[in-house]
Amino acid sequence: MRWRTIGVIGGMGPAATADFMARLVAGANAARDADHPRVLIDSNPHVPDRNAAIAGTGPSPGPVLAGMAANLLAQGAEVLAMPCNAAHGWANDVRAVAGKRFVDIIDTAIAAAMQHNTRRIGVIAIGATLDGRLYDRASVPVIAADRVLVQPLVNSIKGGDTGPAVATAMAAIAAGLVADGADVIIAACTEVPLVLGASAVAVPLIDATAALASATLAAARLG
Amino acid sequence: MRWRTIGVIGGMGPAATADFMARLVAGANAARDADHPRVLIDSNPHVPDRNAAIAGTGPSPGPVLAGMAANLLAQGAEVLAMPCNAAHGWANDVRAVAGKRFVDIIDTAIAAAMQHNTRRIGVIAIGATLDGRLYDRASVPVIAADRVLVQPLVNSIKGGDTGPAVATAMAAIAAGLVADGADVIIAACTEVPLVLGASAVAVPLIDATAALASATLAAARLG
Numbered sequence: 001m002r003w004r005t006i007g008v009i010g011g012m013g014p015a016a017t018a019d020f021m022a023r024l025v026a027g028a029n030a031a032r033d034a035d036h037p038r039v040l041i042d043s044n045p046h047v048p049d050r051n052a053a054i055a056g057t058g059p060s061p062g063p064v065l066a067g068m069a070a071n072l073l074a075q076g077a078e079v080l081a082m083p084c085n086a087a088h089g090w091a092n093d094v095r096a097v098a099g100k101r102f103v104d105i106i107d108t109a110i111a112a113a114m115q116h117n118t119r120r121i122g123v124i125a126i127g128a129t130l131d132g133r134l135y136d137r138a139s140v141p142v143i144a145a146d147r148v149l150v151q152p153l154v155n156s157i158k159g160g161d162t163g164p165a166v167a168t169a170m171a172a173i174a175a176g177l178v179a180d181g182a183d184v185i186i187a188a189c190t191e192v193p194l195v196l197g198a199s200a201v202a203v204p205l206i207d208a209t210a211a212l213a214s215a216t217l218a219a220a221r222l223g
Numbered sequence: 224m225r226w227r228t229i230g231v232i233g234g235m236g237p238a239a240t241a242d243f244m245a246r247l248v249a250g251a252n253a254a255r256d257a258d259h260p261r262v263l264i265d266s267n268p269h270v271p272d273r274n275a276a277i278a279g280t281g282p283s284p285g286p287v288l289a290g291m292a293a294n295l296l297a298q299g300a301e302v303l304a305m306p307c308n309a310a311h312g313w314a315n316d317v318r319a320v321a322g323k324r325f326v327d328i329i330d331t332a333i334a335a336a337m338q339h340n341t342r343r344i345g346v347i348a349i350g351a352t353l354d355g356r357l358y359d360r361a362s363v364p365v366i367a368a369d370r371v372l373v374q375p376l377v378n379s380i381k382g383g384d385t386g387p388a389v390a391t392a393m394a395a396i397a398a399g400l401v402a403d404g405a406d407v408i409i410a411a412c413t414e415v416p417l418v419l420g421a422s423a424v425a426v427p428l429i430d431a432t433a434a435l436a437s438a439t440l441a442a443a444r445l446g
Contacts, residue, residue: 011256011259011261011262012256013256013259014247014248014251014253014256014259014262015245015248017244018241018244018245018248021240021241021244021264021266022238022241022245024237025237025238025241026238026383028237029383030237030268030382030383031381031382031383032236032378032381032382033234033235033236033237033268033270033381034268034269035268036234036236036237036266036268037268038234038265038266038267038268038269039234039237039264039266040264040265040266041244041262041263041264041266042261042263043244043259043261043262043263043264044261045253045256045257045258045259045260045261046257046261047256071298075294075298155255158254158255158256159253159254159255160249160252160253160254
């Protein structure tokens with residue numbers, strides 16, 4: 001197999017970037033080292049806070065993300081991915097540098113969700129993703145879980161807690177969206193799938209990280 | 224927490240690099256994104272084959288590894304790690320570029336093994352690690368598992384098979400070293416700990432990848 005080099009604008013958070021890398025490795029379906037794509041990762045936990053930026057209380061992450069993208073391209077990356085939903089509020093800053101070489105997590109997650117004869121999408125996301133209205137580009141109605149419930153769980157996961165209490169609370173959030181009529185759920189924050197699996201949700205669950213990994217590999221594959 | 228930037232000379236194999244990244248994330252003990260170190264990873268599966276090089280049938284990986292190291296340093300990495308035991312046969316090529324900024328997996332694994340009142344170390348490694356006599360620098364006798372048993376299991380893991388048959392076979396290899404008098408086992412190939420846990424071995428098991436992650440974080444920590 002031959003591949004384009006993949007660049008990862010990461011660190012938001014670092015565990016989600018590690019999860020994304022593991023999915024790239026598994027998804028390559030390679031029999032030996034040489035059949036994998038080269039992957040360049042910048043796991044940068046110092047990107048300005050997305051929630052603070054969209055609330056107007058902190059600097060925009062856009063210039064830092066564009067700088068990371070430019071640097072990865074200069075290192076030889078030919079396809080770029082950014083495993084963080086909220087950061088896609090500044091996706092246009094990345095696209096200004098990378099153009100069509102950038103694979104958008106929101107587009108890929110919505111496309112995956114629409115493969116289920118979907119009438120209403122439920123998203124589990126944090127404030128910056130919701131305030132940026134990132135999932136409103138879907139062609140069907142989108143309902144969102146209460147950010148007041150989601151954010152503390154995401155904070156716990158970022159702090160390393162992926163235990164049963166966090167997992168149970170996340171499953172309850174998904175169940176609430178199903179009760180409100182969602183027939184597909186998108187785990188629209190890259191920390192969410194670290195505790196929420198398909199078996200814990202009564203309707204199809206779209207793991208945005210997994211969808212991005214698949215789309216990134218598809219864009220990188222040369223034959 | 225403040226950290227130096229970590230650079231990872233990776234891709235040997237890609238799954239072991241993903242495992243190493245996950246261990247850096249977990250080991251940072253960070254409560255939020257900003258408390259993690261920045262990590263730059265070059266997961267390059269096109270490094271010349273280590274077994275072929277030491278057998279004299281392929282090119283040396285040394286120049287490629289040194290080039291990756293120089294590039295990571297130029298990107299801002301201040302501490303370098305290479306999660307592949309066999310590649311340390313060319314560690315001096317990396318040290319020529321990085322000096323003391325390079326954290327050596329062999330040194331760290333031996334140091335971890337010697338914390339158990341150890342009289343004889345058993346290593347599970349592939350041919351290039353054994354032929355390079357990398358673990359012979361230990362201050363106690365070292366015995367090695369039969370490479371003819373180890374290599375096919377490593378190949379299976381590199382091909383994505385981490386199932387029970389591979390795990391059981393790896394545990395049997397460890398048991399054989401214990402029967403031969405090893406009182407500590409070093410998982411001295413970064414694919415080995417992907418299927419072998421401490422609970423499957425009757426004596427202390429040193430995961431060289433985990434030891435390298437700890438030592439790398441210690442070298443990167445600024446306070």
